[in-house]
Amino acid sequence: MxxxxxxxxxxxxxxxxxxxxxxxLIAYEGFDYPNDTPAINGLDGGSGWNGGWVDGDGDFAGLSQDDVSLDSAAFPFASAGDRLIGQGGGEGVRNFGPLVDVATDGALYMSLLLNKTSDGGGSADNFEVRVGPSSFADMIRFGSGSSENWILILNGTNGGVGNLTVGDTYFAVLRLTTTSGEDELSAMVYGPGDVVPALEPAVWDMSVTKTLNTGVIDQIRLEVGANSHGDYDEFRIGSDWASVAVDVPExxxxxxxxxxxxxxxxxxxxxx
Structure with missing residues (x-):
């Protein structure tokens, strides 16, 4: 007994x-929606968000509507549904539920799949995800510049290193570490032939330090230049590495x- x-x-x-x-895990979006419209305005799937996607002017290309997700041999999760297409300018915005207080010591993690599908030339070819408060969504910027260079920007300071390969799908993990002094934004980028570790790396691919001027983060903003084309998928926001980069069956x-x-x-x- x-x-x-x-x-x-x-x-x-x-x-x-x-x-x-x-x-x-704070929030997740895998773009698993019915194939009845490409428009993302008002779509409210996933979990942990505060309302649906906002694209009031309809200038973001929208859902792929083909039930084909971005995927990569490096991606540690199973993807489902569609992917989000960005091309020819435009932006899509969504707020996540709990306000993340960056005025105190802590860490915020985010992961996503992204693929810049074509080279739009030397201008207006940026392909990014931006994170911040609703009043200043450009506080954190990650993605590709017009020269296919990686950008990792914290409050205007760029710590991006290296270039992406157009047409390759990357799994990226970001970490924002906040302290009473300077804050740090770091990124790991995994290409198709890379292996994502189960434990958080001691050294990250890119990093940049800057003192933040805001206390909360609550918004994600996808933005592409007028000459840019690319796909996004599988967004995760969490409080540790495992929540956004490790698939542990419960x-x-x-x-x-x-x-x-x-x-x-x-x-x-x-x-x-």
């Missing part, structure tokens, strides 16, 4: 651990309960 009680305790503990692990409480019960019954039979 004691062993059965112990098995039950382990089961409850595992279930609570699984719930705690999933709670680290054991179901039912399965654990059954396993614990079987183990307990077997133990009782042996004692008899």
């Amino acid at each position: 004691k062993k059965m009680i112990s098995a039950a305790v382990v089961t409850v503990a595992c279930c609570l651990f699984a719930q705690t692990a999933s709670a680290a 054991p179901t409480c039912v399965a654990l309960t059954l396993m614990g019960s079987v183990a307990g019954m077997a133990s009782l039979r042996r004692r008899r």
Whole structure:
């Protein structure tokens, strides 16, 4: 009987651990929508967001409507649904639910898939994701400039290094570390042949430091230049590396309960 009680305790503990692990994910968007319109204005799928996508002027190209997601051998999750196409200028905006306070010490993580599908020349060819407060969404900028160079901008200071390859899908992970002094924005970029580690890297591909001038972050903004073309997919915002870069299957409480019960019954039979 004691062993059965112990098995039950382990089961409850595992279930609570699984719930705690999933709670680290703040928001997710995989663009899994019906193929009835490419327009993104008002679409409110995913989880953890405060309202739907906003594109009131309809200038963002919109959903692919072909049930084809961006994917990469480096991507640690299973993608589903469509992807978001950006071309010829425009922007799409969405607020995430809990306000992230960057005035205190802490960290915010974000991951996404992105593919710059063509080279639009030397001007107005930027392809970006921007994050910040609703009043200043350009506080964090990540993506590609007009020369296919990576940009990683924190409050106007660029720490981007290297160039992307047009047509390749990249899995990118960003980390914003806030302190009482200077804050740091870092990025890891994984191409098709790379392997994403289960543990957070000690050294990141790119980083930039700057003191932030705002206390909260609550908005993501996708923006492409007039000559730019590219796809976005699989956005995750979380409080740690594992929540946005590691696919850990959560054991179901039912399965654990059954396993614990079987183990307990077997133990009782042996004692008899």
